[in-house]
Amino acid sequence: MSTSTSTTPTSTGTATGTTTHTVAGRALVTTVPVGAHYVDGTTLDPNGPLASGPVVLDQTVAPLAPWSARLLAGQTLTIVDVGGNQSADFLVYNAHDTDERYSAPDTLAWQGNAYLREGSVLRSNLGRPLMTVTGNEIDRQDTIGGACSKESNTLRYGFHTEHQHGCRENFLAEAARHGLGARDLVSNINWFMNVPVEPDGALGIVDGMSAPGKRVAIRAEMDVLVIVSNCPQMNNPCNDFNCTPLRMLVTDPLRETGPDNA
Amino acid sequence: MTSIADDHQTDSVLAARADARAQAERTSEYMPYRPASSSPVVPKGVDRDALVWAETVAPGGYTHKVIARGTRLRLDDPTGTACAHVVVFNALETNERLNVADTIKIPWQAYLGAGHPLLSGDGRALATITSDTSGHHDTFCGTSTDESTTAKYGSAAPEGPSPSGRSRFLLAAAKHGLTGRDLPPSVSFFQGVRVEPDGALTFLGSAGAGAHVELVAELPLVVLIVNVPHPLDPADDYLVGPLVVHAWPGEPTLPGDPQFTATPEVNRAYLNSIDYAEARAL
Numbered sequence: 080m081s082t083s084t085s086t087t088p089t090s091t092g093t094a095t096g097t098t099t100h101t102v103a104g105r106a107l108v109t110t111v112p113v114g115a116h117y118v119d120g121t122t123l124d125p126n127g128p129l130a131s132g133p134v135v136l137d138q139t140v141a142p143l144a145p146w147s148a149r150l151l152a153g154q155t156l157t158i159v160d161v162g163g164n165q166s167a168d169f170l171v172y173n174a175h176d177t178d179e180r181y182s183a184p185d186t187l188a189w190q191g192n193a194y195l196r197e198g199s200v201l202r203s204n205l206g207r208p209l210m211t212v213t214g215n216e217i218d219r220q221d222t223i224g225g226a227c228s229k230e231s232n233t234l235r236y237g238f239h240t241e242h243q244h245g246c247r248e249n250f251l252a253e254a255a256r257h258g259l260g261a262r263d264l265v266s267n268i269n270w271f272m273n274v275p276v277e278p279d280g281a282l283g284i285v286d287g288m289s290a291p292g293k294r295v296a297i298r299a300e301m302d303v304l305v306i307v308s309n310c311p312q313m314n315n316p317c318n319d320f321n322c323t324p325l326r327m328l329v330t331d332p333l334r335e336t337g338p339d340n341a
Numbered sequence: 342m343t344s345i346a347d348d349h350q351t352d353s354v355l356a357a358r359a360d361a362r363a364q365a366e367r368t369s370e371y372m373p374y375r376p377a378s379s380s381p382v383v384p385k386g387v388d389r390d391a392l393v394w395a396e397t398v399a400p401g402g403y404t405h406k407v408i409a410r411g412t413r414l415r416l417d418d419p420t421g422t423a424c425a426h427v428v429v430f431n432a433l434e435t436n437e438r439l440n441v442a443d444t445i446k447i448p449w450q451a452y453l454g455a456g457h458p459l460l461s462g463d464g465r466a467l468a469t470i471t472s473d474t475s476g477h478h479d480t481f482c483g484t485s486t487d488e489s490t491t492a493k494y495g496s497a498a499p500e501g502p503s504p505s506g507r508s509r510f511l512l513a514a515a516k517h518g519l520t521g522r523d524l525p526p527s528v529s530f531f532q533g534v535r536v537e538p539d540g541a542l543t544f545l546g547s548a549g550a551g552a553h554v555e556l557v558a559e560l561p562l563v564v565l566i567v568n569v570p571h572p573l574d575p576a577d578d579y580l581v582g583p584l585v586v587h588a589w590p591g592e593p594t595l596p597g598d599p600q601f602t603a604t605p606e607v608n609r610a611y612l613n614s615i616d617y618a619e620a621r622a623l
């Protein structure tokens with residue numbers, strides 16, 4: 080789905096703005112205030128896998144969209160930051176018992192560091208390894224900033240942002256496809272997002288350290304369900320104010336069978 | 342290449358904080374108004390200071406709220422193109438929810454209008470339509486699904502230009518711990534359907550710009566409202582308009598109100614609702 084804006088809904092007046100989108104090969108006019116996609120001229124680098132073995136899944140997540148997949152133990156997911164500084168909000172569950180899910184505090188406490196880097200083990204709420212970061216091309220990755228939501232946007236930026244799409248909407252929509260709901264959403268990882276904690280404790284989302292084509296590779300240590308939101312946020316620098324695609328590549332050095340794409 | 346990022350200074354935590362805070366004065370056509378008394382679109386005759394809910398729901402958007410027994414809920418269609426898909430639950434026991442079949446069967450009437458109750462499957466009135474200037478509503482077609490929406494518009498992606506009604510209801514329901522199994526058939530306001538003698542469902546469209554409906558909550562309710570095109574909307578494009586929501590405190594339908602004894606069936610529904618409320622000391 081590509082988007083071209085003919086009229087932008089305005090913040091004044093009563094007329095309802097429309098935009099035109101190319102959907103399934105035709106022009107669709109809509110009154111829905113769809114979030115912004117990247118601007119023409121944005122550098123895009125789809126790169127390739129950051130792990131060995133045959134590629135068994137290769138998908139592009141459109142800007143603003145949710146995604147999920149099941150990975151078998153031993154398979155590696157490479158996430159490519161195609162346009163640079165695009166936050167990939169990420170949750171992971173034990174595929175066979177989703178009560179066991181990613182735990183940011185277990186992950187951080189176990190490694191004794193607030194940032195994720197190569198070698199970081201993504202721990203579950205039972206303290207067990209769900210996945211391991213086997214490759215990483217930016218200085219540090221975030222798991223303390225959490226996901227954006229239409230509700231928290233009202234606190235951060237004002238009530239005028241309440242209608243905007245957010246990662247929590249994506250997480251809920253994609254989770255519902257797997258029988259999961261609001262109670263199953265926990266503090267997540269934000270690949271390619273930059274959340275420093277300063278000496279006095281100040282923290283916040285600042286300009287990213289990634290670039291087009293930068294990658295992270297995460298190996299499944301058990302069969303897992305991964306849910307991703309390609310963050311739609313346009314009110315802070317987590318997507319460089321320019322929402323771009325993500326490329327998801329699964330490599331499997333051991334098996335010929337691919338993951339169940341969800 | 343000019344970028345929106347050029348307009349923002351976000352290279353440190355303090356700069357990013359200042360940048361975020363500087364956005365607070367912005368407004369949108371589609372937003373909740375908080376406090377509700379700050380609504381810029383208070384309907385004529387409604388006491389601004391009494392409002393407990395005021396919001397303009399975006400095209401393709403949704404909203405939801407838990408409201409007290411007796412609350413008056415008013416929906417306005419300023420452009421004649423909104424379509425308010427509605428499901429209500431007993432907020433105290435969400436197993437009790439709108440039952441569209443009972444809502445039309447028990448009043449012996451398929452077409453919603455003033456005086457029509459929204460009945461649960463437990464023999465109680467959850468809400469009553471207290472006024473209606475549209476008369477173009479629907480109890481037959483429910484809302485759109487990803488399947489029907491993709492067939493019609495080419496996409497039902499939640500982030501895209503044509504989200505489905507059910508996907509929006511799922512998001513609204515999730516905010517109250519409810520899931521897909523909790524979503525019963527919905528009713529819709531402002532886009533009418535009529536049944537022809539041979540059973541054909543004819544799309545009436547709206548009654549024009551400026552219509553409203555008002556309901557009263559007979560019990561504490563979880564209200565889910567989705568604003569997407571009607572499933573029978575013949576337009577090829579996705580052209581639903583904004584929906585305006587206001588609510589303020591009031592009384593449920595009680596003895597002495599002509600509506601209380603309007604029909605024998607609705608009278609017993611109100612007696613059942615009151616029986617439930619009194620036992621819970623509501």
Ligand SMILES: [Zn+2]
Nearest residue numbers: 227246310312
């Ligand atoms: Zn986000």
